[in-house]
Amino acid sequence: MGNVSILVGAQWGDEGKGKWIDILARDTDIVARFQGGNNAGHTLYVNGQKVVLHQIPSGIFQPGKISALCAGVVVNPSQLIMEIKKVADHVVLTPERLWLSARAHVITPWHIHLDSKRESEAANPIGTTKRGIGPTYAEKANRTGIRLGDYVNEGKRKEWYELLSQNPAFVEHRKTHAADWREFEESAAQLKAFVVDAEHLVRKEIKAGKRALLEGAQGALLDINHGTYPYVTSSETAAGGAFASLGFSPRNVDKIYGVAKAYVTRVGSGAFPTELNDSVGQHLATLGKEFGATTGRPRRCGWLDAVALRYSGAISGYDGLILNKMDILTGLDEIKVCVAYDHPVHGRIEEFPWDHDILQECKPIYKSFKGWTETLPAGGKISDLPAAARAYVDGVEEIIGYPVSMVGTGVNRQDALFR
């Protein structure tokens, strides 16, 4: 049995991963983020206080744990410094507790500019968070990016400026956005002490028998390879991304968890077969407080999509699904789960299509469940759920074909049910 667990979003992000990382971090020694950047917004309630993390792993509030950002992450330096200051009320992050990978690529003011420009000029915008994520990963793939280890080295930073200065638009941007670039420069010195060979250190700890929890951001359906391309993010959000980012043997893995809401939300553009533009969608949005933690944008809401969850399970190999925010369904007379799609040309579709155009044309085929009115238990076992809620969980398990191992019934740490 291995000593590494992986937790990823099973839908289009915003499944509530932060809360579950916080819970699972109790039994782990290291929590490491493996992809994405400050496009993520992980909301946690610590001692009743709401905290939104964008870059620091969500295990940070469990005493004594080490947090790491691995090679596959992209880092916004000034935002990270702000975040370190923001959590200082709860935890003081020293270089012993926060390891930043020297290999992680840096988001610069230039990349943020390119992201916004592309979105505003595109005929079909992706609906990105405009945090510079895509351009930073593109630069990485183009071998013209800047890694944290080089960024905190003044000489290497200058070399990078020279490389990009072959582009007059970059030179112009540095002139016209001098304050942003000054902040970018100053942040390097502040982060320097945290920048290490994080992958080596994490692997060493794993070898020594310490437990590691690898935290994904966004969700499997936003994966650059397996998601609803082109309406995806720019990194590998499925569990496989953890191996690429940290660089370790898959044989070390003990458990892989996917987190899904008991319904679905999506921010930004892209197909969403179970989307509800009616009073039920409104109910989910209002009760679920479905506004983006990073951008504040309203999230699109819909019924649980089991076709998507079967696919998500297949590409990440979940040992168990964490079915979150089940309390938001309380009070609905009828609850639906999409079991297959109906397509005007291809008829009944059971497999999540690779082609976004086809997905766009799919209509959901639903199975209906009886609702419940009882308040769901805060803490305890899944078997403590009221009968109708239990039947819903059992039904979901049967349709997706893998176990529901935990259920979320509220925003706090304790609102968690286990098998």
Ligand code: IMP
């Ligand atoms: P980007 O990651 O900012 O490039 O945005 C690409 C797509 O991923 C857009 O549809 C975003 O709304 C979505 N996205 C990025 N980060 C998150 C997240 O943390 N939660 C939900 N959607 C996200």
